[in-house]
Amino acid sequence: MCFKTMDPKELLLNPITTLGEEWPLITAGSKEGGFNTMTISWGHIGSLWGTGGTRPTFIAYVRPHRHTHEFTQASDMFTISVLPSDFKDALAYLGRVSGRDEDKVAKVGLTPVFEQGTTYFAEAKLVFICRKLYQAPIVEEGFVDRELMAKVYPERDYHTMYVGEIVSILAR
Numbered sequence: 001m002c003f004k005t006m007d008p009k010e011l012l013l014n015p016i017t018t019l020g021e022e023w024p025l026i027t028a029g030s031k032e033g034g035f036n037t038m039t040i041s042w043g044h045i046g047s048l049w050g051t052g053g054t055r056p057t058f059i060a061y062v063r064p065h066r067h068t069h070e071f072t073q074a075s076d077m078f079t080i081s082v083l084p085s086d087f088k089d090a091l092a093y094l095g096r097v098s099g100r101d102e103d104k105v106a107k108v109g110l111t112p113v114f115e116q117g118t119t120y121f122a123e124a125k126l127v128f129i130c131r132k133l134y135q136a137p138i139v140e141e142g143f144v145d146r147e148l149m150a151k152v153y154p155e156r157d158y159h160t161m162y163v164g165e166i167v168s169i170l171a172r
């Protein structure tokens with residue numbers, strides 16, 4: 001494992017494909033208190049709430065019944081690990097099976113790294129370490145497009161939105 005810390009201003013990626021096609025892992029928790037991870041493809045990388053400059057931020061969305069939700073709720077930090085393309089099967093597995101039912105991380109052979117009060121994976125090519133700034137559920141009243149709401153949330157299990165300040169970016 002050899003990561004170097006990157007200046008957020010030097011980050012070169014396409015957020016649409018990084019999220020929508022590479023499927024990062026969101027992870028929260030620690031070695032002491034336990035952790036969980038799951039695959040995501042919805043989110044945003046950008047800048048929010050900076051005064052007099054940029055404040056790099058990652059926004060993630062986690063449905064309340066995910067096991068990961070317990071950890072993202074309870075933790076001050078979360079991480080986003082982007083893995084190389086040969087981990088696609090592992091990412092599909094981590095996005096299908098719940099950590100509530102088995103040790104899915106061990107099953108796919110990923111190596112957790114416990115650092116900065118949170119957890120990420122040694123196999124990642126890029127890691128965003130985030131400090132939670134804001135968490136709140138998506139609300140029904142907010143939907144301008146009611147058809148979209150009905151389609152995405154037939155069971156009204158609105159995602160919790162987490163805005164995290166990107167405090168470090170680790171890259172290979």
Ligand SMILES: Cc1cc2nc3c(=O)[nH]c(=O)nc-3n(C[C@H](O)[C@H](O)[C@H](O)COP(=O)(O)O)c2cc1C
Pocket residue numbers: 023036037038039040041042043061062063065066067068069091092094095096097098099100159
């Ligand atoms: C490609 C892909 C993208 C996903 N994106 C999200 C997402 O953005 N938010 C979410 O709540 N669930 C998402 N999921 C579903 C969770 O990853 C899945 O339910 C997972 O098994 C939850 O694991 P857990 O119960 O251990 O937290 C996605 C699944 C896949 C396969």
